[in-house]
Amino acid sequence: xTSYENVHETLNGLIATEAVFMFKMYxxxxxxxxxxxxxxHKQFEELYEEAAETYDEFSERLLSIGGRPxxxxxxxxxxxxxxxxxxxxxVSDMDMVDxxxxxxxxxxxxxxxxxxxxxEAGDDTTQDMLIAKKHKVDKHxxxxxxxxxxxxxxxxxxx
Ligand SMILES: [Fe+2]
Numbered sequence: 001x002t003s004y005e006n007v008h009e010t011l012n013g014l015i016a017t018e019a020v021f022m023f024k025m026y027x028x029x030x031x032x033x034x035x036x037x038x039x040x041h042k043q044f045e046e047l048y049e050e051a052a053e054t055y056d057e058f059s060e061r062l063l064s065i066g067g068r069p070x071x072x073x074x075x076x077x078x079x080x081x082x083x084x085x086x087x088x089x090x091v092s093d094m095d096m097v098d099x100x101x102x103x104x105x106x107x108x109x110x111x112x113x114x115x116x117x118x119x120e121a122g123d124d125t126t127q128d129m130l131i132a133k134k135h136k137v138d139k140h141x142x143x144x145x146x147x148x149x150x151x152x153x154x155x156x157x158x159x
Pocket of ligand 1: 045
C-alpha cells in the first residue's frame with residue numbers, strides 16, 4: 001500500500017467513526033434523564049452537530065485527494081472503531097457521560113494514528129485538519145472529565 005493509499009484508508013476510517021459517533025450522540029441527546037437533563041441534552045446536541053461538520057469536512061477532504069468517503073450507514077458501521085450500544089436507552093446520565101468520554105478517547109487515539117500517517121505521507125494539509133479536530137476533541141474530554149470531577153492525565157492525550 002502506498003503512503004497515499006494509507007492516508008485514504010485511515011482517513012476513511014475516521015469518517016466512518018465520526019458518523020457512528022454522531023448517531024451515538026443523538027441517542028444520548030434523546031434518552032438522557034435526570035437532574036442534569038438540560039445541560040447534557042444541550043451538550044450532546046453540540047457534539048452531534050460537530051460530528052456532522054467533521055463527517056462533511058473529512059469526506060470532502062478525502063474527495064479532494066482522490067479518495068471515496070464512506071457514505072452509507074452500513075459502510076460506516078463496518079469501518080468505525082466505535083460500536084453502537086442500542087440497548088442502552090435507560091443508562092444513567094453519568095454512565096452516558098462516561099460512555100461519551102470513552103468514545104472521545106477512541107476518537108483522539110485514532111486521530112493521533114492518522115496524524116502520524118499523514119505526516120509520513122507529507123500531506124500537511126490533511127494533517128492540519130486532523131490536528132485542529134484533535135484540539136477540539138481533547139477539549140471536550142477535559143470538559144466532560146471536569147463535569148465528572150476528574151482531571152485529565154497527560155499520557156491520555158499525548159503520543
Ligand atoms: Fe434536539
